[in-house]
Amino acid sequence: MSESLALSASLEDYLEAIFHIAADKKVARSKDISNRLGVNNSSVTGALRALAERGLVNYAPYDLITLTDEGKAVAEDVIRRHEALRDFFVRVLSIDAQTAEEGACKMEHVIPQSILERFIEFVDFVELCPRAGTDWIQKFESFCKGVPDRQLCSECITLVEGKPESKPDEGRERQAGTITLGDLKIGQRARLVKVRGQGEVHKRLIDMGMVPGVVIAVERIAPLGDPIDFKLRGYHLSLRKEEAKLVTVAVLEEGRV
């Protein structure tokens, strides 16, 4: 009815909790809600009043609590967001169930609609596409396990070590040779093949995460071409051109903007 502006994150949580409790035990009591959400009983009263005002719950003091039809619809929407995120985390990113649940709980309140739909599509796509599937996800898992020293799965290893590709895909450029980080243009991405050089400089580069297999992107090149800004594993770093030239890479694709 009223449709009065968006609910706050915590009101969505209350609605979600009521829905789940009602699904289990038919009706919800104030205590159940405070237990489930780990908040004080009196906070629940306040939330219920706010929800009742918006016509989302049937609530009278000392009475049982139920969702209205509208409230049920809103709750289902919140739960859809929650489950979509959780499923993505578990099925695609191989996050453990508890972390996925916690993360979904926080993110469900802020994720834009259009991004949510994409998450859902993506899970389906990964299951449907013959190039992906569960065995591909397993490859991702072992890729993640190998992260500290950047162990890669066998398929990727062959790439990293620079052997010729068995399957030259269209639209996907792979250059062999002795290209270094210093040769890249802005926006280009490459996988790291080898860090040459020795001693202090070599060690410093390794410490920055410059290990074989890692993906590096060129973010910015200073006017004089000298300090070059890279990004790898989410971190920004800046290298002198001389240092960059010590790092052999293989270009992943043509830079797009």
Next chain:
Amino acid sequence: MSESLALSASLEDYLEAIFHIAADKKVARSKDISNRLGVNNSSVTGALRALAERGLVNYAPYDLITLTDEGKAVAEDVIRRHEALRDFFVRVLSIDAQTAEEGACKMEHVIPQSILERFIEFVDFVELCPRAGTDWIQKFESFCKGVPDRQLCSECITLVEGKPESKPDEGRERQAGTITLGDLKIGQRARLVKVRGQGEVHKRLIDMGMVPGVVIAVERIAPLGDPIDFKLRGYHLSLRKEEAKLVTVAVLEEGRV
């Protein structure tokens, strides 16, 4: 130094904004910040005071605003989260730049660390793995474009139409035949092949999103085996066993709990 507990979402935003402004113009003024964040000038004062209290900005009334080293470190961390999310949205989910930016802005404050790292790994993995790459992402894009009527990419089409797979992957079970939704067990997932039946029932199923190619999961089966709860495209729905038997599917994988 102080390290006093986590920053609120909005304080992180302020820090991020100051960092970006400082990167552009060397120093930041109160006005720049309020403009960038679209908040009232007085709110900026309050935020700056809070940040100065934590030792994250150098701030004195009427003076120029700069980040302390600690503040810079925190800002870089926030920006790393922001960019990791944005990059994932753009590079993997093919979200448009603006939506990605907005979504990242909201989600950066709540995403758990471990999930963030997975997002970053995943982007790298997609670029590195020979089974994925940019052309695979393009397939996802066209998959999404076809969503209303569930047009699939050519590779997937062959799957959906039940033709034998060209590449039988290990660990990936694909059953042909005339399995229906009614035959699935809890936790199993399947792609929809065809909806049989006619008239009202058929129409109702189509309206629920039961179109070829969609992924369906069995969520729950009532004690008597009759109403069966499914999930498709994030939505829960409940079908009578009779209705479920009208839907031909192909199982995607063995149910894992």
Next chain:
DNA sequence: GTACTATCTTCGTCACGCCTAACATTGTTG
């Protein structure tokens, strides 16, 4: 140096969301 303007700060207000402590209701049990 006074006047003006752009900029910044202070102050009072509001809405959230949670808390504790005190009070009210309900239902159960001797």
Next chain:
DNA sequence: CAACAATGTTAGGCGTGACGAAGATAGTAC
């Protein structure tokens, strides 16, 4: 049916984060 425990509600407080209005400050214009 009274007394008690369990459950729910109210009232008041605290911290955050935003706003607008009004006052302070600095720089420029004359």
